[in-house]
Amino acid sequence: MRGHRRGGPEQLTYEIAPRPVPGRGEVYGLIPFTRDGAVARFVAVPAAVLAAEPARLDHDHAAALPPAGLTAWQGLVVHGGLRPGARVLVQGGAGGAGSLPVQVAVALGASVTATADAEAADFVRELGAGQVVDHRSERFEAQVKDVDLVFDTVGGDTQKRSWQVLRPGGRLVSIDATKEGGRFFVVEPDRTGLEELSRLVADGEPAPPVDRVLPLAETAQAYAALEQGHRRGKTVLHVS
Numbered sequence: 107m108r109g110h111r112r113g114g115p116e117q118l119t120y121e122i123a124p125r126p127v128p129g130r131g132e133v134y135g136l137i138p139f140t141r142d143g144a145v146a147r148f149v150a151v152p153a154a155v156l157a158a159e160p161a162r163l164d165h166d167h168a169a170a171l172p173p174a175g176l177t178a179w180q181g182l183v184v185h186g187g188l189r190p191g192a193r194v195l196v197q198g199g200a201g202g203a204g205s206l207p208v209q210v211a212v213a214l215g216a217s218v219t220a221t222a223d224a225e226a227a228d229f230v231r232e233l234g235a236g237q238v239v240d241h242r243s244e245r246f247e248a249q250v251k252d253v254d255l256v257f258d259t260v261g262g263d264t265q266k267r268s269w270q271v272l273r274p275g276g277r278l279v280s281i282d283a284t285k286e287g288g289r290f291f292v293v294e295p296d297r298t299g300l301e302e303l304s305r306l307v308a309d310g311e312p313a314p315p316v317d318r319v320l321p322l323a324e325t326a327q328a329y330a331a332l333e334q335g336h337r338r339g340k341t342v343l344h345v346s
């Protein structure tokens with residue numbers, strides 16, 4: 107249904123819009139969390155959560171985009187209210203969930219500082235961060251101040267210390283479930299967000315970093331590797 111005209115109830119009109127029909131071609135999306143997971147050759151999902159896969163990416167890189175890309179988009183834009191020219195601090199900028207916020211924020215015209223360990227500093231700079239703070243040897247609050255938005259993927263003490271680097275009125279969004287405060291959110295399936303990400307990809311950003319690609323038969327090894335940490339982007343299961 108489409109609504110029309112702003113104003114009181116007497117102004118409101120609506121029309122029944124045609125239901126979108128999936129066309130030919132490849133699609134990508136984030137499977138709703140109420141469904142069984144994606145470690146399978148086939149999955150049934152509502153068409154409403156799918157968008158056309160960006161032509162510039164191969165399937166492995168396209169597969170990496172919906173979870174981390176939508177997390178980035180929703181955290182930065184929907185919850186964080188990001189505007190071009192904003193100053194953003196990404197906590198955990200080398201991780202599976204932290205690397206896309208760096209890329210997407212830069213693509214949207216923000217200047218980005220990210221925390222990461224020293225070994226990952228070059229990787230995070232290549233993602234577009236103008237400044238990288240080594241979270242093991244440096245205090246980020248000694249180097250960063252007056253940021254408009256903190257995107258926190260780490261939580262705990264890192265999140266508590268993040269409040270002091272915000273400008274008055276700045277926002278802290280968090281995906282860490284320890285919920286120390288800030289605007290905690292869980293990523294949701296979102297066609298509009300995917301279409302915005304596809305548009306950014308078509309413009310040249312962001313190609314999501316992929317740490318490793320494993321065949322479906324090696325799913326157990328993929329999860330074991332996730333538990334060891336120190337990732338540089340997403341782990342992808344290649345189905346066929």
Ligand SMILES: NC(=O)c1ccc[n+]([C@@H]2O[C@H](COP(=O)([O-])OP(=O)(O)OC[C@H]3O[C@@H](n4cnc5c(N)ncnc54)[C@H](OP(=O)(O)O)[C@@H]3O)[C@@H](O)[C@H]2O)c1
Pocket residue numbers: 177197198199200201202203204221222223241259260264280281282283291292293335336337
């Ligand atoms: N709410 C949501 O919608 C949502 C969505 C996705 C993920 N998540 C959550 O987000 C969190 C991160 O997930 P992930 O996939 O990004 O994990 P990950 O790939 O393991 O990455 C975590 C990153 O954080 C870094 N790190 C650790 N301690 C740090 C510190 N004190 N300061 C700065 N960086 C630090 C790690 O660096 P080292 O290599 O140095 O250890 C690593 O690069 C998890 O809790 C996950 O459950 C939530």
